[in-house]
Structures are given as structure tokens and as C-alpha cells.
Amino acid sequence: MVKFLMTAALAGSLAGLTSIAEARSVYDGSWDLLFVTQRGTCDPNYSFTVIINDGIVTHPNLVRLKGYVASSGAVRASVTVQDKYASGSGRLSDKTGRGTWRGYSGTARCSGYWTAQRN
Template sequence: MIRFATMSAAAAVALSVLSSLPASARTPYDGAWSVVIITDRGTCDRAYRYSVQITDGIVRYSGEMGMDFRGRVGRGGSVAVSVAAGGSRADGTGRLGQSYGGGSWRGNSSTGQCSGRWTAERR
């Protein structure tokens, strides 16, 4: 009986210490990012800038435009994202570091095939 009470008290102390620690990101890439998408080939708009949020490695669009933005950041910072809006769709890959990242994308729209590069900066 004493052993159980001692273990319960120790567990309560451990839980109270852990709950008082500041919250931390679940992945090193979690947080707000600003992404610039640049068209190098095709007739898509020349550049776009988006705010995205990464939570638990899942990439989400933070804006108000009607876009389906899906993506994931792997443990080593590898990124795979798919964006769709209206009749357009683009897929991007690349890598994130602690504060910056970049990669390439390819897609199609009502104006044809497009491709280019993207850069990201932590906010």
C-alpha cells in the first residue's frame, strides 16, 4: 500500500512538472511560413505569395482563398505538397531547414502546363 501511494505521488509530481513546461513544436518545422511560388515555364502568373502553417508536420494554407492545400514535412525536412484551386492543380517537392527552404513545382491550369520553383521563410 505504501509503495502504491509513493508511486502515485511521484507520478503526480512528474505530471505537474511536465504540465508547467512551455509548449514546444512537435516537429522542428512547425510554425508560420511565408512561401513564394515562382513560375519559370508556362503561362501561369509569374509569382504568388502564400502564408502557410505547419502543425505536427502537416502543411495548411493560412489564407482565405478557396484552395485545397495538402502537404507534409518529413523528419529530415523533405516536403511534398499538392495545391488545387478551380480547375488548376500543382504539386511541389523540396526541403525545409530551420528557417528557410525551397524546391520545385509542376502543374496545369486552364492556360496549360507550368513549372517553377518555390522558396519558404519562417515567420
């Protein structure tokens, strides 16, 4: 389940962005994400793909995922699954991105970084 949360973390990493997602964002499309744990007992790394559409980050299996990309490329996201939560932030360029994430599963805390590659 921690893997699932890390997936959504950008996806993590990827809540609280004050600007509204831009329609037809230059970041729209499919992005491959890699999450790496640097602290805590989460899986060492995990990868998955998200879709950005009109600046909104989505994943077909994550209902409680909130993710937004601003026109500047700033990205924030969070996800909640039962007693697990993860959030993250960072920045996308036209083809790549990176940022940090943190989260918890029960009482366990984890954090690390994420990278993104446009498909």
C-alpha cells in the same frame, strides 16, 4: 486562379510522401513562401503564408490542400481547385527552404521553383 494554385503548390509544391508527419515537428510554425514561374503562362511570382503544425502544411483558404513535412525536412504538397492542379516538393531547414513546383490550369502547363522563410 493560377496564383491560387501556385500558392498551394508548396504550399508547392507542397502528395505522396510515404512517411507520416512527425508530431511536434521542428518545422512547425508560420512560413512565408514565394513561388516563381520559370515555364508557362502562370503569373511571374506569387507569395503567401502557410502554417505547419505537427508536420502538416495548411492554409486557411485551401480545403483540398495536402502537404506534409517529414522529420528530415523533405516536404511535398498538392492542391486541386476545380480544373486546376499543382504539386511540389523540396526541403526545409530550420529557417529556410526551397524546391520545385509544377501544375496546370485547364490545358496550360506551368512550372518553377519556390522558396520559404520561417516567420
